[in-house]
Amino acid sequence: MTLSSAFPLCQARVSLGQRQTDDCIRASGCLSSGDDDGLDATTAQHFRIPGYPEMSRRSVIGLATIGALFAIWCLATVPLRLISPGRFPSPLDVWISFRQVAFVGYANGLLYQHVLHSLQLVVLGFAVAVATGVPLGLLMGWNRKAEALINPVFLFIRPIPPLAWIPLAILWLGIGDAAKILVIWFAAFVPCVINTLTGVRTIEPYVIEAARMLGTPRRRFVAEILIPAASPMIFTGLRLSLQASWTTLVAAELVGALYGLGRILNVAQQDIYPGMIFVGMACVGFFGWAMTLILSRIESRSLAWVQTARSH
Amino acid sequence: MTMGPAERLTPLQSMTCGLIGILLFLGIWSGLSLSGVVPHQFLPSPYDVASRFVQLLSVQFAGATLPQHLASSVMRFSYGFFLGAFIGIPLGLLMGWFRMLDEIVSPIFEGLRFIAPIAWVPFAALWFGTGIGGPILIIFAGAFPPCLINSYRGARFVSRPLIEAAQMLGTGHVRIILEVLLPASTASIVAGLRVSAGLGWQSLIGAELIVASTGVGFMMSQAQLDLATPTVMSAMVAIGLVGLLFDVALRWIETAVQRRGLS
Numbered sequence: 265m266t267l268s269s270a271f272p273l274c275q276a277r278v279s280l281g282q283r284q285t286d287d288c289i290r291a292s293g294c295l296s297s298g299d300d301d302g303l304d305a306t307t308a309q310h311f312r313i314p315g316y317p318e319m320s321r322r323s324v325i326g327l328a329t330i331g332a333l334f335a336i337w338c339l340a341t342v343p344l345r346l347i348s349p350g351r352f353p354s355p356l357d358v359w360i361s362f363r364q365v366a367f368v369g370y371a372n373g374l375l376y377q378h379v380l381h382s383l384q385l386v387v388l389g390f391a392v393a394v395a396t397g398v399p400l401g402l403l404m405g406w407n408r409k410a411e412a413l414i415n416p417v418f419l420f421i422r423p424i425p426p427l428a429w430i431p432l433a434i435l436w437l438g439i440g441d442a443a444k445i446l447v448i449w450f451a452a453f454v455p456c457v458i459n460t461l462t463g464v465r466t467i468e469p470y471v472i473e474a475a476r477m478l479g480t481p482r483r484r485f486v487a488e489i490l491i492p493a494a495s496p497m498i499f500t501g502l503r504l505s506l507q508a509s510w511t512t513l514v515a516a517e518l519v520g521a522l523y524g525l526g527r528i529l530n531v532a533q534q535d536i537y538p539g540m541i542f543v544g545m546a547c548v549g550f551f552g553w554a555m556t557l558i559l560s561r562i563e564s565r566s567l568a569w570v571q572t573a574r575s576h
Numbered sequence: 577m578t579m580g581p582a583e584r585l586t587p588l589q590s591m592t593c594g595l596i597g598i599l600l601f602l603g604i605w606s607g608l609s610l611s612g613v614v615p616h617q618f619l620p621s622p623y624d625v626a627s628r629f630v631q632l633l634s635v636q637f638a639g640a641t642l643p644q645h646l647a648s649s650v651m652r653f654s655y656g657f658f659l660g661a662f663i664g665i666p667l668g669l670l671m672g673w674f675r676m677l678d679e680i681v682s683p684i685f686e687g688l689r690f691i692a693p694i695a696w697v698p699f700a701a702l703w704f705g706t707g708i709g710g711p712i713l714i715i716f717a718g719a720f721p722p723c724l725i726n727s728y729r730g731a732r733f734v735s736r737p738l739i740e741a742a743q744m745l746g747t748g749h750v751r752i753i754l755e756v757l758l759p760a761s762t763a764s765i766v767a768g769l770r771v772s773a774g775l776g777w778q779s780l781i782g783a784e785l786i787v788a789s790t791g792v793g794f795m796m797s798q799a800q801l802d803l804a805t806p807t808v809m810s811a812m813v814a815i816g817l818v819g820l821l822f823d824v825a826l827r828w829i830e831t832a833v834q835r836r837g838l839s
Contacts, residue, residue: 325676326683333684351703408585412593417601423816423823425778427694428793430785431800431808436618511692515782518697519797526695530786533698541698549691556690 353539358546361539370540371531373523379547381523382513385441386555389448390509397453397505398498401460402490411461418457426451426512430519439520444513451512452505459501463494496570499563506559510552525551620806628806629813637807638798640790646814649780649791652708656715657776664723664772665765669757671724672731673749685724693717693779694786701787711783711791718779719772726768730761766830773822781815 334355340346341354349357366375373381404411429450430443437443467490475489491498517526525547532540585593602622608614609621620628632642640648671678696717700710734757742756784793792811799807 322679322682325679329680329683330687352699408590409593412585412590413597413600416594416598420598420601421816423820424812425774425781425815425819427778427782427785428796428812428815430782431796432805432812435800435803435805435808511694514692515694515785518694518782518786529695529698533701536702538699538702541702544698545691545695548695549687552692553690 349538350536351538353542357539358542361537361543365528365540365543371523371528375528375543375547378524378528379551382517382525383551383555385444385524386448386506386509386513389445389513390452390506392445393449393452393456393505393509394502396449397456397501398460401457401498401501402464402486402494404457405461405464405494406490418454422454426508427515430512430516433516434520439522444516444521447512447516448509451508455501455504455508456498457501459497459504460494463497463501464490466497467493492569496567499559499567503556503559503563506555507552510548510555514548617803618805620809624806625809625813629810632807632810637804638795640795642792642795642810642814645790645792645795645811646818649784649793650818652711652791653715653777653780655708656712656780657719657773659712660716660719660772660776661723661769664720664768665727668724668727668729668765669731669753669761672728672761673753673757678728685721689721691717693775694782697783697786700783706787706789710787711780714783715776715780719776722768722771722775723765726764726771727761730764731757733764734760762833763830766826766833770823770826770830773826774819777815777819777822 338355341349341352342356353361361370362375364370365378368374371378400414404414426447429447433443433446433450437446471489471493475485480489513524514526514529517524518530519526521527521530525544528547529541529544532538532544605619606621606623609616609619609624629642634641638645667681671681693714696714697710700713704710704713731753738756738760739752742752747756780791781793781796784791785797788794792815796808796811799805799811
């Protein structure tokens with residue numbers, strides 16, 4: 265079956281044979297993608313639809329898959345009644361729930377208020393964790409004594425998953441914002457410290473020796489050598505931290521909160537309101553994705569020099 | 577700037593430092609608790625937590641003793657974890673080999689991946705009530721993605737000559753996947769399992785905090801309602817210990833696999 269017959273809509277023209285591109289893909293692979301960038305791969309094969317920009321075979325099939333899923337969803341819920349509306353919402357239910365939460369309000373507020381509240385907490389907790397975790401990581405990476413002193417305490421606390429701190433945080437600080445920030449801090453702090461530490465350890469010794477030989481003062485050494493040289497690993501830590509922060513915040517809000525996306529989910533669960541659950545989950549996914557995207561943009565901007573340095 | 581990352585401590589030095597670190601930590605903790613700076617109800621001393629922990633081994637709290645709660649959590653965890661591994665690993669390998677499958681599954685997977693596992697709790701409650709299915713769904717949501725990603729990556733990065741040699745000898749799809757891709761990506765898969773176990777375990781605890789009638793998470797939420805801080809902390813210690821046990825077991829498997837791969 266040729267691809268153009270599979271997707272007649274696109275009038276696709278396949279420039280390379282199937283077998284050949286398969287080889288390109290496996291050879292080029294997705295080695296270029298970083299630690300956690302997902303399953304993207306670069307392809308050499310493109311579709312040309314007159315009047316539209318070129319699309320890769322991958323995105324065409326991806327769009328077709330999403331379209332097919334949507335069609336199945338539409339058909340299975342309303343016309344065929346394969347799924348009972350009490351268990352999974354139809355697209356129309358989702359749209360109605362979305363309009364309700366966006367314009368009328370649900371669970372104490374409008375959608376944008378819930379989203380803003382959650383995002384504020386995540387950014388705040390994440391910022392506190394970065395501000396404490398990165399310096400501690402630098403210290404532990406640089407000073408073996410500090411590492412030997414602090415590491416055992418870490419070994420002690422690290423296996424406790426961030427979500428397990430939620431009840432204690434509620435006991436200490438109630439269900440308000442302070443408890444959420446504490447829990448996010450627990451979630452985001454550890455990856456920050458560990459990755460910064462690893463980053464410092466992977467600095468080439470000759471860089472440090474050169475700086476020492478030139479008598480670089482301590483402050484300049486930290487700002488101009490230690491932090492930049494460790495920054496690729498620091499960013500890996502930040503990415504992990506951010507994901508952990510978001511998961512933990514949603515959990516903490518599900519356990520007890522007055523506002524936020526987790527609160528929407530919690531109230532929707534109690535009301536047995538599938539449409540609203542769907543909207544809440546979609547928002548959790550969308551904003552999680554958006555934050556990761558923004559961080560990776562910042563990362564590629566600030567680490568542009570690493571690429572340049574490597575290509576020379 | 578006399579110390580540098582290159583200068584290592586002797587084992588004795590690092591042991592002493594470690595001991596001082598732990599003692600300092602416990603000292604500050606008990607100091608804060610015993611001096612009354614922080615109310616005792618909110619921060620029990622390490623001794624209180626330890627004695628409560630020992631007590632909970634035989635005394636029931638929220639319907640069961642600590643080991644019983646742990647056992648029901650671990651049982652749920654293993655269902656969800658093995659389900660994630662049994663679906664995630666084969667699917668990842670198949671996606672690494674058959675490009676069409678990869679292109680079909682990837683967008684769906686990418687769309688679902690960013691939904692925090694814990695956000696499945698409302699649907700899990702709606703679909704399964706308080707039955708075993710709900711927690712399994714949530715553990716699965718936590719454990720499945722790393723299994724799939726790592727086996728996929730493992731399969732994609734198998735060295736080209738190996739595959740070409742197999743193809744030249746006329747090896748079929750099934751045998752290539754089972755005898756070339758699977759062995760070559762074992763290290764990556766085991767690494768993925770470690771991440772999976774961590775995420776699955778933590779998702780389960782989160783789920784039990786919200787909807788459950790047994791399990792350590794449930795025990796913690798009950799203790800929190802009772803303002804029983806030592807019980808909450810004992811449960812945290814138990815959760816940490818079990819998580820550590822999973823990690824140590826999988827790390828042991830990881831090194832065993834690597835050693836076998838080298839020889």
